[in-house]
Amino acid sequence: MPAPATVFVASDYRHDASWLGQVVGDLRARGLQVIDGPRQAPGTVTHFDPAQGERLFAGVDVIVMTTRSVLSRDLLDTATRLRGIVFPTIGTESLDLAAASALGVIVAHGPTPENFLSMAESTVMLMLALMYRLHASEQALRRSLTAPAQPQAQMLRGKTIGLVGPGRIASAVIERLQGWGVDILVSGRPQGQGPQAMAQQVPLPELLARSDIVSIHATLTPETRHLIGAAELACMKPSAFLVNTARGGIVDEEALHQALAQGRIAGAALDTFEVEPLPAGSPLRALEHLILTPHSVGHTRETLASVPLALMENVERILRGELPLYCRNPQAEPAWRQRLAHLLGPDAAGPISP
Numbered sequence: 118m119p120a121p122a123t124v125f126v127a128s129d130y131r132h133d134a135s136w137l138g139q140v141v142g143d144l145r146a147r148g149l150q151v152i153d154g155p156r157q158a159p160g161t162v163t164h165f166d167p168a169q170g171e172r173l174f175a176g177v178d179v180i181v182m183t184t185r186s187v188l189s190r191d192l193l194d195t196a197t198r199l200r201g202i203v204f205p206t207i208g209t210e211s212l213d214l215a216a217a218s219a220l221g222v223i224v225a226h227g228p229t230p231e232n233f234l235s236m237a238e239s240t241v242m243l244m245l246a247l248m249y250r251l252h253a254s255e256q257a258l259r260r261s262l263t264a265p266a267q268p269q270a271q272m273l274r275g276k277t278i279g280l281v282g283p284g285r286i287a288s289a290v291i292e293r294l295q296g297w298g299v300d301i302l303v304s305g306r307p308q309g310q311g312p313q314a315m316a317q318q319v320p321l322p323e324l325l326a327r328s329d330i331v332s333i334h335a336t337l338t339p340e341t342r343h344l345i346g347a348a349e350l351a352c353m354k355p356s357a358f359l360v361n362t363a364r365g366g367i368v369d370e371e372a373l374h375q376a377l378a379q380g381r382i383a384g385a386a387l388d389t390f391e392v393e394p395l396p397a398g399s400p401l402r403a404l405e406h407l408i409l410t411p412h413s414v415g416h417t418r419e420t421l422a423s424v425p426l427a428l429m430e431n432v433e434r435i436l437r438g439e440l441p442l443y444c445r446n447p448q449a450e451p452a453w454r455q456r457l458a459h460l461l462g463p464d465a466a467g468p469i470s471p
Contacts, residue, residue, distance in 0.1 A: 237289030279328030282335030
């Protein structure tokens with residue numbers, strides 16, 4: 118009888134006590150060996166020591182990790198028995214994805230409908246909150262301020278919405294904006310003929326210049342880091358708003374702070390930051406016309422209920438030799454099949470029962 122497969126679960130300080138703990142229990146209940154990663158301190162990112170890579174990962178079949186842990190090529194080289202890596206949510210930018218694909222390691226993630234639809238709903242909510250000055254209106258009441266002589270709110274109707282980066286969330290945002298009487302622009306390579314076919318594809322500079330709201334939906338890569346910097350913010354209308362629910366590193370926060378402080382754009386809503394949690398001393402905290410949420414604006418109850426289910430399904434499929442339910446690097450399947458054929462010998466951990 119083959120030995121049980123081994124799953125390494127990296128700690129995430131935000132989720133250890135909730136769904137991540139549930140996943141660990143479910144994995145053990147299915148007869149899998151579970152290695153708990155080093156406990157992560159609040160507000161930190163785990164960088165595994167390459168010198169400890171062999172001790173941590175040499176006997177591991179699957180790694181479960183979030184983007185608060187970093188896995189480099191050097192560490193992947195030490196994981197000689199590794200079949201796959203599973204992220205619970207959509208992002209995978211803390212992994213060297215190209216290296217994983219080259220090594221024949223399949224990567225799963227969690228773009229469940231509950232996940233990307235919640236993000237789309239919350240993105241539209243932030244757009245409306247900015248247009249209607251919800252934050253300022255609430256603070257006026259709390260502080261007993263005199264109402265402005267002229268209304269500050271604006272209708273979304275008739276405005277131009279620019280979505281930077283195509284994908285599931287951008288498509289869901291487009292669907293939700295149907296009937297609002299808006300024009301929608303999208304930059305980036307379109308994906309299929311779905312909702313994005315309803316939008317006009319334009320280069321990024323044109324999108325920035327024409328949009329009343331610019332919403333970020335790109336994936337964070339070396340090419341998209343600081344995609345929105347001083348030059349790009351200078352292209353935007355002084356009356357325009359910026360929304361970022363994707364990844365903090367896509368926006369140059371120093372350039373954004375200057376643009377907001379100098380009134381060169383009208384406002385912004387940020388759910389993600391270059392350093393998370395946002396440092397207490399960040400100058401962004403002192404700005405008006407800026408909505409700040411702690412990378413959780415789209416974390417609904419429905420999303421969090423779907424995460425463990427998708428994660429377990431992805432782990433079990435990988436161990437059965439099936440592509441995961443949500444595969445981040447499907448182009449690596451041929452190399453993965455070769456890796457599995459090499460690994461699943463008499464001394465390797467075999468697949469688990471369905």
